[in-house]
Amino acid sequence: MNRFLADVVPMLVAGPIALLVGLISLFALNQSFMISVVFSLVGGGLTYWLGSLYFTSRFLKKHQLTRKEYQYIKKNIDEAKPKIWRVQKALISVRHLSSFKQRKDMIKMIRKIYSLTKKEPKRFYKAESFYYSHLDSATELAEKYVFLAQQPRKNKELELSLTETRKTLKDLTKTIEKDLYKVLSDDIDTLNFELDVAKQAIKTRKESQIEESRRLK
Structure with missing residues (x-):
């Protein structure tokens, strides 16, 4: 059971049920329009709630997670999303041709780890170092590099800082690659x-x- 379907299917079912309940209340039970609207909303809301419980239960069972575990994982994945956007934005804006492939690879690997753990939440446990440390480091370094590179006048010390930051980003790319392999370790085995x-x-x-x-x- 895909998490997207678990969220969307109850909504798709609740709409027609709400309409049906409203029509039955209005025409078959001869209730007033306002009361029929209330019945419609209650029926749709109850249908959505029950459907959400059912599909969420199936989703958690499939991925062998408790509700508490999933909420914890989801919280971390949701918090990572804006960081990933910031890293991507910063790395794309860097104007340094020789490091282009390395930056492109880092973005691809970060997005791959995110998409894998979002699709299969239990993989999060193999990517904890990425979410708790390496993603934050990548965000800070990428934004620091952009800030330094945008300075109008560059002296020797600033050029040295840029070189060191590029080197650290390159090392961090290798670390994130190891994170990705760790996430994929069961598949590789x-x-x-x-x-x-x-x-x-x-x-x-x-x-x-x-x-x-x-x-x-």
């Missing part, structure tokens, strides 16, 4: 296992074919 199984199956098949060829000779 599963893929490696499946590759090993496939290789073993191919090897066994080849050995069987060789053995069969020998028998025929």
